[in-house]
Amino acid sequence: xxxLISIVLGILLLLLPxxxxxxxxxxxxxxxxxxxxxxxxIPFFTNGWQFMTNKRRFIERVKEALSQTPIVQCQxxxxxxxxxxxxxxVSTIFRSSFTSEPWILSILENAAGYTPKDMSNFYxxxxxxxxxxxxxxxxxxxxxxxxxxxxxxxxxxxLIGARQVNAFGTSFQKFFAQELAVFPVNEWVENIRIAxxxxxxxxxxxxxxxxxxxxxxxxPDFIDTFWQYEKVPEVLAFGLPxxxxxxxxxxxxxxxxxxxxxxxxxxxEFDLTGPDQGVDWEPVFGTQVSKGLARWAKDFxxxxxxxxxxxxxFLYGVHANAIPVCTWVMLELLKDPxxxxxxxxxxxxxxSANQTxxxxxxxxxxxxxxxxxxxxxxxxxxxxxxxxxxxxxxxxTIAGYTLPKGSVVLAPTEVAHLDESVWGKPxxxxxxxxxxxxxxxxxxxxxxxxVTKALEFSIAGKSGSFFPYGGGISICTGRYFANAxxxxxxxxxxxxxxxxxxxWVMPDGSHSDRPALDDIEYANAVASPPDRxxxxxxxxxx
Numbered sequence: 001x002x003x004l005i006s007i008v009l010g011i012l013l014l015l016l017p018x019x020x021x022x023x024x025x026x027x028x029x030x031x032x033x034x035x036x037x038x039x040x041x042i043p044f045f046t047n048g049w050q051f052m053t054n055k056r057r058f059i060e061r062v063k064e065a066l067s068q069t070p071i072v073q074c075q076x077x078x079x080x081x082x083x084x085x086x087x088x089x090v091s092t093i094f095r096s097s098f099t100s101e102p103w104i105l106s107i108l109e110n111a112a113g114y115t116p117k118d119m120s121n122f123y124x125x126x127x128x129x130x131x132x133x134x135x136x137x138x139x140x141x142x143x144x145x146x147x148x149x150x151x152x153x154x155x156x157x158x159l160i161g162a163r164q165v166n167a168f169g170t171s172f173q174k175f176f177a178q179e180l181a182v183f184p185v186n187e188w189v190e191n192i193r194i195a196x197x198x199x200x201x202x203x204x205x206x207x208x209x210x211x212x213x214x215x216x217x218x219x220p221d222f223i224d225t226f227w228q229y230e231k232v233p234e235v236l237a238f239g240l241p242x243x244x245x246x247x248x249x250x251x252x253x254x255x256x257x258x259x260x261x262x263x264x265x266x267x268x269e270f271d272l273t274g275p276d277q278g279v280d281w282e283p284v285f286g287t288q289v290s291k292g293l294a295r296w297a298k299d300f301x302x303x304x305x306x307x308x309x310x311x312x313x314f315l316y317g318v319h320a321n322a323i324p325v326c327t328w329v330m331l332e333l334l335k336d337p338x339x340x341x342x343x344x345x346x347x348x349x350x351x352s353a354n355q356t357x358x359x360x361x362x363x364x365x366x367x368x369x370x371x372x373x374x375x376x377x378x379x380x381x382x383x384x385x386x387x388x389x390x391x392x393x394x395x396x397t398i399a400g401y402t403l404p405k406g407s408v409v410l411a412p413t414e415v416a417h418l419d420e421s422v423w424g425k426p427x428x429x430x431x432x433x434x435x436x437x438x439x440x441x442x443x444x445x446x447x448x449x450x451v452t453k454a455l456e457f458s459i460a461g462k463s464g465s466f467f468p469y470g471g472g473i474s475i476c477t478g479r480y481f482a483n484a485x486x487x488x489x490x491x492x493x494x495x496x497x498x499x500x501x502x503x504w505v506m507p508d509g510s511h512s513d514r515p516a517l518d519d520i521e522y523a524n525a526v527a528s529p530p531d532r533x534x535x536x537x538x539x540x541x542x
Contacts (some may be wrong), residue, residue: 026331034403035082038065038074045456052238056520059385063415070399081408082398084307085415087464088136090388090397094472095408098390099128101148102408103237108135111233112309118302121147129473134393136401149301154296158289167280168287169363169484171209176492177360179205183497183540193505194334195327195533199227202326203319208483210318211311212286213339222258229255229312230320234525245379252312259306259315263294263378272298289481290314319480321384321468324484324522328379330493331516332433333532334501338434341377344494346371349494366491367484372458374438376461376486377466381423381520382433382525384468385414413468422465468527496542 038061040046050058062083065072072085081315084090092098108114114122127135129152143149158164164199179201183189191227203223207216216222232248243251245439270284271277272295278288285291293314296308333340350365366372388411388521396403403409417423423430439455446452458467476482492501516530 025113026210033401035071035073035399036065036069036240038062038072038083038188040075044075044077045149047074050075055525059412059414062412063418066090066415068414071401075125079408082403083234083410083412084398085411085419086399087096087416087462089464090411090467091464092396092398093390093411094467094470096130096473097349098409100390100391100470101128102391102527102528103389106239107233107311107313110239111236111252112306113252113311114306114312117305118300118306121300144299150299150388152473155289156329157293158287159481164288165281165480165484166363168209168481169488170359171281171287172485172488173215173359173361173363173492175205176202176206176489178453180496181485182490183538185540185542186535188539190537191502192508192536192538193319193533194330194536195530198323198327198330198489199223202323202485205489206318206322206485207315208286211262211290211315212266212283214265214284215259218265219258225251225255225258226315226319230316231521233313233316238353252309256305256308256312259311260304263307264304264312277397280364289478298404299453305381315474318409318481320529322482322485324527325376325379325383325482326489327530328527329375329486329490331530332375333434333490333494334499334536335515336435340499343369343375343435343490347491347494350491358430361491361495362487363484363488366487368457369487369491370439370455371435372487372490373457374455375435376483377438377457378433378435378491380415380468380527381466384417384525385412385518385522386468386470387412388470390472411467416465416467419465441471442513457462497538497540499536499538502537505530505533 037161038047047058050061062072062074063289066083066085067378070081070089071229073080073082073083075081084093105119108122109119122199125141128145130147131149133140133149135144143153203226204216219225228251232245232251236245236248238251264348266284268293270282272285272291276282279293281287285294290311293310293530294307297310299371302310310455342497346369347361347366350362350369352360352362390409390411392403392405392407392409394405396407418430420430423437425437427432429435438459439457441453442456443451443453463471471481504514504515512532514532516532516534518528519531
């Protein structure tokens, strides 16, 4: 209760100047030149308060409003935002006339805890992340002096290429296989909880795969601390005073210090400019993206406090979406025995013919299995609720309204991803999971002239209606790592285990009388984890 009172007082302090100004103005009639407003009981207060305390209800109200108009304006305290829907409108904010830099700055400063000196480097660089500087009037600084551009280039080079993704996938298979090795062959193990298993074992494997094993070895309570930290970045990103978020700041700083402790050791042990700098994976820094992030931060003389925050935020990006998505994929498969068997049979096609170093799955085949891709996409559509945020760098027109330069525009994935006109099928409404929604049956003729039927995955033409990773230059560059991680983890379990459903359970392990739903605490922040768990028994076959 004291924390709630502090938050209320903080918001009131922020809003008092606005209310004082409004009291001096007469109530104006509706201006048809501006988008309609999202209504609120107390002007300039209700929406902001609800956004912070009950985002699920806030988004429900936004969905209701956007069902009547493709754009609404809303006041969140001192900040005016525009919420949009519609494929063409969403595609507009992914163009060069929009940027995500203001939101990223807030995340780096508040959620990652970059030092004021290091933040000044970001604020000073107004050239943007594209190859050509945004502001010609500021001259054309060399690329190595452009912090935004160098960050974007580094992530593109270390996260998107097939070589980098394959190196991560190979390492992930090895480390996840080690997690699975603790289960005996041909013996049923009871009371496995799916969500808990992934939150522990998958985080361990993916962390070691991307950053090497020593970060967990150095910090015995690393995984527990990560899941405490996972809840705070979005709250901190809004930049409320520290005294309103003392607990969250303490958690952030604790996890940052773990990452800094690891980085300082890795930096002493590995020469980032030495002969091994180009290897795909090594045990000190792990992948090329980990080395690239460290090298980029050092090139701009970041403090170790900021570098620790950079790696903390990086791990948040690695785990916060992939783990709940993987959990939901497994839950949906086990809820439908026929679908489970179909995907399990499909995964057998990806068994590697040349099994070496414990690698039993062909990663390229795994990530191209049509039914598995469809289930994965369906989970992303239903459970990744994010407010994609962009700021206009010039006046723009959306849905017939001209918005001024500096306008903050949000596209809720939940509105687009549940659009019945786009996703609905006979007997399969958009609001329900259907594993076959993104596949179609095609006929092919073999050399003998025999016609065969096969499934083909497709989501073409829906870029403005399906954007769990955002879009444009700020699209999540780690999406290929995330896809590989989820699909490999699911395939490794399906290929090695027989799994049987027992019951749904509450977080404390007690029986639940209903299946899992999205945890409302995560509404439109990251992928929503289930609010319950599934208890199963499984037997490892090999």
